Amino acid sequence: MHVLHIVDSYGGTEVYKNLFMALDSLGIKQTIFVPLNASNHNRIGNHLIDFQVSGSKIIYSTALKSYHKFLYQFKISTILKVITSYINIDEIDLIHAATLCVNGAVAHELNKRYRIPYICAVRNTDMELYYKYFRWRINYFFKIFKGASQVIFICPQYQRKFVQERVPFVYKKNAEKKVVNIPNGVDPLFLNDRVLDLPNLSGAIHIIFASAFVKGKGLKEIILAIAMLRDKGYNIDIRAVGRGLPFRNENKKYLQEIETIANQYDWVHLENYMNKRDLKMLFRESHIFVMPSKPETFGLVYVEALTQNLPIVYAKGQGFDGYFSEGYVGYHVEAFNVVDIANKIELIITEYDDIVERIARIDLKEQFSWGKIAQKYYNIYKSIVGK
The missing domain is CATH 3.40.50.2000 (Glycogen Phosphorylase B;)
Structure with missing residues (x-):
């Protein structure tokens, strides 16, 4: 053939x-x-x-x-x-x-x-x-x-x-x-090296974002949502990985806006693009993956995050929405809606133990x-x- x-x-x-x-x-x-x-x-x-x-x-x-x-x-x-x-x-x-x-x-x-x-x-x-x-x-x-x-x-x-x-x-x-x-x-690097341990949220809550720093990925709104949660007393930080991602057209004005916002907060850490092996290790140091991307055909990084037992936040009506029932591995949000993003992160924190236990039971190899x-x-x- x-x-x-x-x-x-x-x-x-x-x-x-x-x-x-x-x-x-x-x-x-x-x-x-x-x-x-x-x-x-x-x-x-x-x-x-x-x-x-x-x-x-x-x-x-x-x-x-x-x-x-x-x-x-x-x-x-x-x-x-x-x-x-x-x-x-x-x-x-x-x-x-x-x-x-x-x-x-x-x-x-x-x-x-x-x-x-x-x-x-x-x-x-x-x-x-x-x-x-x-x-x-x-x-x-x-x-x-x-x-x-x-x-x-x-x-x-x-x-x-x-x-x-x-x-x-x-x-x-x-x-x-x-x-x-x-x-x-999904790359076997992730599927063949899953994390099945059940982490807890004692201490600071580490959120991770991994994608190109472009407007459609919602990084600005994530940072603003975390600022809202910190005002409510949550000890949360974010590590955003992907600046300079190859073969992606970054908008210099948007990138400057993100860097300006990040400079206002010591809990925002911007990282350049890194290889998948290093990203996997960073996932293991994190608690929640957030990327309310729109438009999004699929979003491999969501599954990569799941292999490392991270609950996820994704955009409603976009690529990953519908693979799992709402709340099973995380929650969808209205893309670019700061309040909704903050609410869903807070909901995941509340239900964290149950969500990571469900993720650990999923046969991701069979599906991906x-x-x-x-x-x-x-x-x-x-x-x-x-x-």
Whole structure:
């Protein structure tokens, strides 16, 4: 079986690399085509893979220019032209598109020309960018959805929202058969080294945040929420990790604002980006993970925090919301709502012992190991190619 992956954001997050390596271990031949946007050319060569399956490869394209982001159809046709020039389409059994509206559009056009089946994922960029700001293309987006053999949602929230709001009523029953929820996996560094001890909250309460210092992650609101709790008498500090995270576009003005606020409080500690091994050790020194991120497709870091037995605070209606019942591993909040963030942190403190005991009982490997997830994709591939 030879799968063509179309993934324009390869080289940023390690999610795709981990999936492709896991599929490689199952013996699947893969061609990974990466049509980089103009601002992402520095990703070339990042997350290279030592494939075990002969003939598997990564192909980068820098054909897209900055103006392509405004010219949707021209962008799709440009990617198509490069793919058909560099890849022998006759060798491809299945196309796996990383997004619906762009990568999926290319897969859809290849399907129309060559009758190659395709699957695609729906991600944050589809829901929060293309469906919002390219509304005149919504009918075309539905054609992509309808033409796919399977549509993958990384989180249950986006799956429900998409079927309810983006699928015509007459097609909803068919749509529910087509969609499937498959989460991203978590690095074995975390899954294979879990903390199952039940900590207590004697002394200072250490909160940790781990992400790029960008507005959508809610770091400013977290700091203000903790200030409210400290005014109520709670001894809480925060360590925020992620300044300078590679391949993330930090806003200098926002970063300066965060640093200005942090300088006002001796209980706020800002840390530069660190490797996962060091982050894991920092998790073990912490009590609660807080990141009310919006928008958020999934949020691997939530599961990484759970492996170290940390209760979590996450954004309502975003990627991680819905994987566990409310209150089971933590609480969702209205993103950027300082009072709600403070209230939910306080609620976790009140219920801390019960929450960490529940987290310790969860089989996270069964849900979030790349081996299990790759097997799900492999089964989907076989069911489609075998038809």
